[in-house]
Amino acid sequence: VQPLQPNQGQAKSTWYVYVPxxxxxxxxxxxxxxxxxxxxxxxxxxREQSSNLAQQDKYAATAGQQLRISSIDRNAFRxxxxxxxxxxVQPLQPNQGQAKSTWYVYAPDVIYESPFSQSNTETVPNHINIIQYLxxxxxxxxxxxxxxxxxxxxxxxxxxxxxxxxxxxxxxKFCKSQSPTGRV
Numbered sequence: 001v002q003p004l005q006p007n008q009g010q011a012k013s014t015w016y017v018y019v020p021x022x023x024x025x026x027x028x029x030x031x032x033x034x035x036x037x038x039x040x041x042x043x044x045x046x047r048e049q050s051s052n053l054a055q056q057d058k059y060a061a062t063a064g065q066q067l068r069i070s071s072i073d074r075n076a077f078r079x080x081x082x083x084x085x086x087x088x089v090q091p092l093q094p095n096q097g098q099a100k101s102t103w104y105v106y107a108p109d110v111i112y113e114s115p116f117s118q119s120n121t122e123t124v125p126n127h128i129n130i131i132q133y134l135x136x137x138x139x140x141x142x143x144x145x146x147x148x149x150x151x152x153x154x155x156x157x158x159x160x161x162x163x164x165x166x167x168x169x170x171x172x173k174f175c176k177s178q179s180p181t182g183r184v
């Protein structure tokens with residue numbers, strides 16, 4: 001982000017580093033963001049209308065605001081069908097009370113922007129490792145545990161599995177229809 005100045009010559013942004021000598025602490029280019037579409041209110045309780053909440057339990061988000069997130073639960077069915085549970089990297093300060101990191105947001109008022117999605121779609125780009133993508137999607141969700149490497153679950157192997165299952169069912173139905181007793 002910030003070009004580094006060598007002892008002589010011009011400052012440069014791209015450098016090669018010896019891996020054992022460095023530790024990657026954060027990579028903001030792989031951080032997910034929430035972009036606010038329209039002025040809205042983030043809430044501490046998704047069940048309540050924002051007008052019924054105390055000042056310390058609501059945050060006024062403004063259109064265009066971009067907030068880096070550390071975890072997000074986009075399963076809106078858990079939160080009234082239209083809210084997401086979001087934990088922000090920087091706690092948000094309501095008008096009164098303490099700053100808080102976790103808020104419920106009204107999903108139609110925000111856009112989730114992930115470096116692992118293209119044009120805000122939920123497809124996995126071809127150049128992204130599927131394990132990285134899945135880990136990013138389940139980050140912060142303690143009910144989902146990675147099962148290990150999923151290299152065998154390519155689209156073609158999933159298609160083949162579906163084809164075999166449906167073929168087996170169709171074959172069984174065909175055999176039943178050909179049998180005089182209706183049994184296979």
